[in-house]
Amino acid sequence: MSEFALIRRYFAHLGAERADVALGVGDDCALLNIPAGQTLAVSLDTLVSGVHFFPDVAPEALGYKSLAVGLSDLAAMGADPAWATLALTLPAADETWLRAFAAGFGQLASAHGLQLIGGDTTRGPLSVSIQVHGLIPTGTAIRRSEARPGDAILVSGTLGDAGLALRHRLAAAPVASELQRRLDYPEPRVALGQRLRGIASAMIDLSDGLAADLGHLLAASGVGAELELAHLPLSPSVAAQVAATGDWSLPLASGDDYELCFCVPAPSLGNIASLAAELNVNLTQIGWIRAESGLTCRLPNGERLPTLPGGYDHFRTD
Amino acid sequence: MSEFALIRRYFAHLGAERADVALGVGDDCALLNIPAGQTLAVSLDTLVSGVHFFPDVAPEALGYKSLAVGLSDLAAMGADPAWATLALTLPAADETWLRAFAAGFGQLASAHGLQLIGGDTTRGPLSVSIQVHGLIPTGTAIRRSEARPGDAILVSGTLGDAGLALRHRLAAAPVASELQRRLDYPEPRVALGQRLRGIASAMIDLSDGLAADLGHLLAASGVGAELELAHLPLSPSVAAQVAATGDWSLPLASGDDYELCFCVPAPSLGNIASLAAELNVNLTQIGWIRAESGLTCRLPNGERLPTLPGGYDHFRTD
Numbered sequence: 323m324s325e326f327a328l329i330r331r332y333f334a335h336l337g338a339e340r341a342d343v344a345l346g347v348g349d350d351c352a353l354l355n356i357p358a359g360q361t362l363a364v365s366l367d368t369l370v371s372g373v374h375f376f377p378d379v380a381p382e383a384l385g386y387k388s389l390a391v392g393l394s395d396l397a398a399m400g401a402d403p404a405w406a407t408l409a410l411t412l413p414a415a416d417e418t419w420l421r422a423f424a425a426g427f428g429q430l431a432s433a434h435g436l437q438l439i440g441g442d443t444t445r446g447p448l449s450v451s452i453q454v455h456g457l458i459p460t461g462t463a464i465r466r467s468e469a470r471p472g473d474a475i476l477v478s479g480t481l482g483d484a485g486l487a488l489r490h491r492l493a494a495a496p497v498a499s500e501l502q503r504r505l506d507y508p509e510p511r512v513a514l515g516q517r518l519r520g521i522a523s524a525m526i527d528l529s530d531g532l533a534a535d536l537g538h539l540l541a542a543s544g545v546g547a548e549l550e551l552a553h554l555p556l557s558p559s560v561a562a563q564v565a566a567t568g569d570w571s572l573p574l575a576s577g578d579d580y581e582l583c584f585c586v587p588a589p590s591l592g593n594i595a596s597l598a599a600e601l602n603v604n605l606t607q608i609g610w611i612r613a614e615s616g617l618t619c620r621l622p623n624g625e626r627l628p629t630l631p632g633g634y635d636h637f638r639t640d
Numbered sequence: 641m642s643e644f645a646l647i648r649r650y651f652a653h654l655g656a657e658r659a660d661v662a663l664g665v666g667d668d669c670a671l672l673n674i675p676a677g678q679t680l681a682v683s684l685d686t687l688v689s690g691v692h693f694f695p696d697v698a699p700e701a702l703g704y705k706s707l708a709v710g711l712s713d714l715a716a717m718g719a720d721p722a723w724a725t726l727a728l729t730l731p732a733a734d735e736t737w738l739r740a741f742a743a744g745f746g747q748l749a750s751a752h753g754l755q756l757i758g759g760d761t762t763r764g765p766l767s768v769s770i771q772v773h774g775l776i777p778t779g780t781a782i783r784r785s786e787a788r789p790g791d792a793i794l795v796s797g798t799l800g801d802a803g804l805a806l807r808h809r810l811a812a813a814p815v816a817s818e819l820q821r822r823l824d825y826p827e828p829r830v831a832l833g834q835r836l837r838g839i840a841s842a843m844i845d846l847s848d849g850l851a852a853d854l855g856h857l858l859a860a861s862g863v864g865a866e867l868e869l870a871h872l873p874l875s876p877s878v879a880a881q882v883a884a885t886g887d888w889s890l891p892l893a894s895g896d897d898y899e900l901c902f903c904v905p906a907p908s909l910g911n912i913a914s915l916a917a918e919l920n921v922n923l924t925q926i927g928w929i930r931a932e933s934g935l936t937c938r939l940p941n942g943e944r945l946p947t948l949p950g951g952y953d954h955f956r957t958d
Contacts (some may be wrong), residue, residue, distance in 0.1 A: 353776070362674060368760050441684050594876060
């Protein structure tokens, strides 16, 4: 099958059909009409075989996760998902693989009312680049740079599950299905991000580990933070691992959590419990913003964690 | 140097500084304000080492060409360039290489008033994905699908030069510097595309060869075409090659021309000569649209070219 036939068959119609798409897949550009009063939010991410995923990953999971990573970036600004473009580089055109990839992508796209509007398929080593596009009422985007001393720091969900799945896999140990699901099918916190407009002062999604990502937020805001490690929300498996080893690097420094880390000024903290209940998402306060720069982590015994584990950095750690 | 330091040093500020960028490089998403009455045009392209460029390509040329390919897509809709995102996958972080890549990208971006607003750097086999974003007064985009019988078919510049450079290089023969420039530094026809709003009925850029790309336009418009091969605009080198071999595949089927192919209804043809003079770009009528489907190429002797050479198709021809 030719490149063009492949594109037509699997990627011409994926996800929602949106009225604001004037022209979708099939011309030199896609054409989009942005409603008045809305700001466009965009994010481009690449996932490379052997770096971001195992070469034998299920194509359906890869299609899902490639989009989930982008949706998590939209969530971290408080944006409403709208459109995506997909650049897929493949060693060969395997129709079975493509069908599964498109199914995983399309399922998540439809769930979020997002339409695939264009992209590129090329031959080469397996990798996926996805750009997501979202809309935010102008002036309400939640940036990294607006955290202020005294703000509470919260995270959604639990931390370190995908990292534990990865550790088990790398050690050729069995991986519990719930952990595998956290690694392969992360749930982007889109609804939470939207609902935090007007509540959170600053936000970031956790893709490279809490310490590194929160570090970016602190640097952008020109502030520091104190975390209570005893308050980190951990699944039973991760909690057991930390208890057995005394090593906090799983919840602090493993990637692929795709939870939201956000700051809330004291007057707005009263909204959080009802929001958590309404969305059925755990929202946990793990610390607070301080004026003094740096990130201090308090161990459960009150002592300070002597060394902060680093986050994932493609060019530094490999 | 860490990934984040690399991004900051070479990609935080590339190209123009635009007032419509509410937030550029450095957060989870870039934020953009689209003026009222403008439609957004987007296109995502990937260039893979060993497929779209030689692994030893000069990084400055690669930075330039990666953006030129996208600008050519914007030109083909008649759009005004605005922003780009860049996903760069590299085997290692080589600062000299990155500086040259950024210089080539930045030079072309600045020339077109385009700002780099975000992206991703990852470790892996060398490839570049660039999404370009442009603006078009709503309702004036030039699509592939609106060519009508009787329209003249025109192309800009000359055809087959990049293809000839590639042939020489693959044969380890010397490449004339002008041909090499056509391959490495194609000039996207942005001003021409903009000026064809209201004049051209349909347009496409030539990336995969005239026959294939015009074929897409004809299929999208539900029409056919007749081309006079004697009218194809050829540089002396390509003309000599065609004369010597009787083989028309260089101007008909080699890729990377990045010229515009467009259709003009008879009443608007009078605008073309002055537009060509004003922009100092050769604009040549090479045929006309007909109702009957298919693409017929007339040889200079009046006979019909028996077999149409195919275009570049990543998954079919390799």
